[in-house]
Amino acid sequence: MQIEPECFTIEDYLHHTFSCECGRSHHTDVEKILISQGALERVPEAVEELGYHHVFLVSDYNTYQAAGERVEKLLRDRNQACTSYVIPRKIVVPDEHTLGELLVHFNPECDLIIGVGTGTINDMCKFLSYQMKMEYMIIASAPSMDGFASVGAALIVNNLKTTYNAHVPKAIVGDVDILAKAPMNMIAAGVADILGKYTCLCDWHLSNLVNGEYFCPVIERMVRYSLKKMMEQVKNLKERTPETIQTVMESLVLTGIAMSFVGNSRPASGCEHHMSHYWEMKFLFEGRPAVLHGTKVGVGTMTAIRLYQKFMESEIDYEEAVRRAEAFDFAEWSENMKRTYGAAADGVIANEKTELKNDPEEVKKRLVVIREKMGDIRRTVSDLVPKEALIRGILKDLEAPVNPLELGIDCGMVSDSIEVAKEVRDRYTLLQLLWDLGILKTVAEETAASFQKEMEK
Known part of the structure; x- marks a missing residue:
């Protein structure tokens, strides 16, 4: 069957x-x-x-x-x-x-x-x-x-x-x-969690292109169908009609079934989720009230879309990327993990010793593939990542946040999250791609500044 x-x-x-x-x-x-x-x-x-x-x-x-x-x-x-x-x-x-x-x-x-x-x-x-x-x-x-x-x-x-x-x-x-x-903010969080599939599916394609990671087009269709059905009903959400609420719930469950088919969260969780997880941990350490998972994912999706835009606008210097990879200092990186992850840093550092995501030789191997497949990568991003205005409009209509600063995430934490959230999981996403290309820190700072400027208007 x-x-x-x-x-x-x-x-x-x-x-x-x-x-x-x-x-x-x-x-x-x-x-x-x-x-x-x-x-x-x-x-x-x-x-x-x-x-x-x-x-x-x-x-x-x-x-x-x-x-x-x-x-x-x-x-x-x-x-x-x-x-x-x-x-x-x-x-x-x-x-x-x-x-x-x-x-x-x-x-x-x-x-x-x-x-x-x-x-x-x-x-x-x-x-x-x-x-x-x-x-x-x-x-x-x-x-x-x-x-x-x-x-x-x-x-x-x-x-x-x-x-x-x-x-x-x-x-x-x-x-x-x-x-x-x-509460409407919980319904909006479910919608935002589904909207995150735009960027997570693109991340899955990236890893397939760069690492040859397993990818299933049928499961992708399942997730995209759940996204399509929800998008057809999103305009009716405020009325809370039975049909609309049932569609949202079924879309959420269908996405979960897609994850169970793969055996992990890859079809539904990418860099937008990793930033959300980082923010969740930081809030917990600081004793701040928790924010709904889907709410954070919605803001993470907005951030990921902006990062994808930055990537598409970037001119890549592969020789400089190799030099940056070779200059990786594990001790310096570990100190940054202690600064950013605090009480969770030991786990992050231990994971890297096993996974070697940032190891210079591993990064250089990936750079060879990235350079060869950059045309395919850019086409994939162009085809799959929606315009920021589309997601912004849906979230705004539901009175959901669209900017990390609206959640109390300051400019420094936004930049840190973009730079280090990839360490939360051993999973290749846009964030690791930007690291491999040697532009993650610059893009993180520029993106955080753009959100700050947006809030000041």
Whole structure:
């Protein structure tokens, strides 16, 4: 059976193994996707059909009120055993402390974890269930991010934002009536997370061109189809119509399925996400209030588009790029990581010792390929990266930020994030390309200054 994104419903991706033109087979272990009005009422039935008997229900202060309390009542009315734990905070950090808290309150008689929430709750329940060799379900409280169906769990461990391999949920529930009541900034965050696919897909193409990284055109079509469907509805978002909210949620879930097909977040996460992760860590270290993941990704997408524009305008001096590569000083670089990453620097430095992304010989090897394929690279960027005005217009219409400084990220942090966010992941993106070409620092400073000037108008 072949994948046909333009013809499939979201359920068509379940219960099949697809032979693909990329040479691999694709499959997801998600068994149920319930996205509709009134979907919450079907949770007890789904639990029974999947063969589970005792639920560990996880929510936080906000999500318990939005949906968790209702789910608990529905389960108990059906005489289904339920141990409920509500994290007693409005802002939850997915770190070792919170995971330990969940473990302390876990009832060993439970055979299924159900998370009620979005990014943080989903990631923690995904990771905890995987480590405990059991399954989980996620009930979305808002259509705010695309990780519901992915295999990765993004956690902050040893102060570093790290994505761990885990597994997909057995079921995803999105009650459109509940999703439509989510704060508009959370709905806008979901839209922004999808908009980030423009730049992340271009990054994926870049790595395929430069490194020969695995690339699947069918999975790219899946992601682009989710983007297309969302773009068709974006003008109706403020009305929160059931059709519009359902489309956004399905687009987010479809993107997650694409990630599960690949086995990592490559089809949905590029340099716009890496900058978002860096900002998240910096805010956490400074004790500042968290910003929604998708909100940061939207601003990261605006930043990435501007960086792509800078790249397209740049004349490349390959001999100078080689000289810069050969002049790489690991000790000096490490000191910069300590300045920028603070408590997370040791993890970043350890990663580089293993990955050697910035090793002079590795950079020089890539420069040979980049020089040979620069025409293809520039054509790819020209074809795939949208105009800044398009993304700006959508975000502005939703009253979402478009400039990093609107989030309280000052000019220095903008420049730092562009320069060092590539160290968050061992993944080739535009940021590493700019480093290889020897122009990352200059482009970072110019881009940060352009955002500062924009705010001063």
